[in-house]
Amino acid sequence: MVAPTSRRPRTPWTHTLDLDTEVRAAWAWISRPGLLRRIPPAVRHHLSAAPASTAYAFTLFVTWWTLRGVGGSVERRLIFSASTNLYNMQHNPIQVLVASAFWTEGEFPWVTIAEFLLLMAAAERWLGTGRWTLLFATGHIGATLLTVTAIDRLITRGIIPTRVAVAADVGTSYGFTAVLAAMAFLFRGKVRVAWIGLILVSLAAALVVGPTFTDYGHLCAALIGLLVGTVASTFWRRVERVRNRSDEVDQEA
Known part of the structure; x- marks a missing residue:
């Protein structure tokens, strides 16, 4: 016996939101009495529903704290050993592909951690x-492999200096950009088009104005996210249409 369509679990790729409705609902929630009392439970619910993003943000804090306590020379060695540059990708590809995503350079990554607790948690x-x-x-x-391949070819042709092969390249930005681009499929219509357009225009502008290999990687990551979203949403919409037709036939029989 075929289950009714209404009882079938829906894939998130076909579950879209209306931005105006969501904004009105958020404003109504904010306007209700007792806002300060309701914020902590809402935050706990938000983070508990996104364990991977929350754990990732905590891991970034731990790795940043680790780098702060080891000294400059050790910090540089750790960053180099985890970098997805051409040299490391030729010698330890799997190790650096995993390790590079959990390290950050520079000051405390406030923005990155906030992005994971807000945007990435919402995506999760x-x-x-x-x-x-x-x-x-x-x-x-995917973006790392495309970037490293481009660097290899450019060095071989003498277009960029060989020192780029050992440049430091760690961080979460490629994966983050792919997910952010795919989040366009959470919405429909003009909002989706505007989301995609804003991401692609900003990344393309960065690549034109002051091109670096990471700018190229970000654009590749965004295209990967859009490709995944397009394929997944198209596939599951077709599956749902087939299921609906099957249910109609069963009901008529």
Whole structure:
């Protein structure tokens, strides 16, 4: 016996939101009495529904704290050993592909941690932990491989200096960009088009104005996220249409 369509679990790739409705609902929630009392439970619910993003943000804090306590020379060695540059990718590709995503350079990564606790947690709640992790990893690995391949060819042709082969390259930005681009499919219509356009225009502008290999990687990551979103949403919409037709036939029989 075929289950009714209404009882079938829906894939998140076909579950879109209306931005105006969401904004009105958020404003109504904010306007209700007792806002300060309701914020802590809402934050706990938000983070508990996104365990991977929350754990990732905590890991970034731990790795940053580790670097602050080891001294400058050791810090540089750790960053180099985890970098997805051409040299490391030729010698320890799997190790650096994993390790590079959990290290950050510079000052305390306030912005990155906030992005994970807000945007990435929202994406994880939409997609589910498994899909979010797979999409993030696909963006990180795919953009890294495309970037390293481009660097290899440019060095071989003498277009860029050989020192780029050992440049430091760690961080979460490729995976983050892929997920952010795919979040366009959480919305519909003009909002989706505007989301995609804003991401692509800003990344393309960065690549034109002051091109670096990371700018190229970010654009690749965004295209990967859009490709995954397009394929997944198209596939599951077709599946749902087939299921609906099957249900109609069963009801008529």
